[in-house]
Amino acid sequence: MTDGVARWRQIQSVLEREIAEGGLTPGARLPSEAQLAGRFEVNRHTVRRALEELSRAGLVRIAQGRGSFVAEDVLAYTVASRTRFSEWIRRHNKEPSGEVLTLVTLPAEAAVAAALQIAPGDAVVLMERLGRADGRPVSLGSHHFSVARFPRLLAGLQAGAGISEALAQGGVTDYVRQSTKVTAAMPSAREAALLAMPRNAPLLVAENINVDDRGAVVEFGIGRYPTPRVQIVFEP
Numbered sequence: 001m002t003d004g005v006a007r008w009r010q011i012q013s014v015l016e017r018e019i020a021e022g023g024l025t026p027g028a029r030l031p032s033e034a035q036l037a038g039r040f041e042v043n044r045h046t047v048r049r050a051l052e053e054l055s056r057a058g059l060v061r062i063a064q065g066r067g068s069f070v071a072e073d074v075l076a077y078t079v080a081s082r083t084r085f086s087e088w089i090r091r092h093n094k095e096p097s098g099e100v101l102t103l104v105t106l107p108a109e110a111a112v113a114a115a116l117q118i119a120p121g122d123a124v125v126l127m128e129r130l131g132r133a134d135g136r137p138v139s140l141g142s143h144h145f146s147v148a149r150f151p152r153l154l155a156g157l158q159a160g161a162g163i164s165e166a167l168a169q170g171g172v173t174d175y176v177r178q179s180t181k182v183t184a185a186m187p188s189a190r191e192a193a194l195l196a197m198p199r200n201a202p203l204l205v206a207e208n209i210n211v212d213d214r215g216a217v218v219e220f221g222i223g224r225y226p227t228p229r230v231q232i233v234f235e236p
Contacts, residue, residue, distance in 0.1 A: 027070060138225065
């Protein structure tokens with residue numbers, strides 16, 4: 001290492017270069033302090049100082065008890081009157097993709113029925129979809145629709161139509177966000193696996209009610225987003 005430069009700063013520079021060159025990819029776990037100390041032949045305090053400086057620079061995320069990770073791009077999910085997944089991802093210059101995990105008809109639970117303004121037990125279509133940005137999972141959405149209002153929706157979705165296209169087939173050409181409630185929750189084992197996140201990191205959970213131009217409820221959606229990969233932004 002270069003003489004006359006503090007050892008921690010030299011380590012910081014080496015790790016910065018490895019991150020910039022792609023040797024350490026976003027989300028990757030860095031070697032432990034002990035491993036880095038052995039690599040650079042310094043004590044762990046010197047390594048810790050280098051990691052703290054990388055954290056301040058936004059290049060590394062330090063998770064207490066879990067280690068240090070290369071910081072990932074944080075996607076700002078802006079809650080607006082019209083929020084569409086593909087538009088959100090493309091605004092961040094990333095390629096959107098998705099996978100339908102579940103597409104079924106089932107009785108509405110109480111919370112779903114209340115949101116859709118139907119009776120508990122009434123039939124609803126549930127579409128569960130995993131959304132990705134440049135191949136990396138960023139959202140797990142559960143979309144609920146009243147079968148009584150949209151009797152042909154399930155067939156449209158099964159045929160490969162997107163939600164907006166399937167709703168248009170049912171007479172809804174546009175829909176907007178009426179309300180959004182955001183909470184935090186710890187992920188289940190399934191959610192953590194699908195979203196490629198640790199079990200001890202929280203999810204952002206957004207419950208959304210979308211309505212048509214007459215104010216009638218079209219959809220009740222629950223979106224789950226991994227932190228710190230996604231942040232939710234409210235704008236006037």
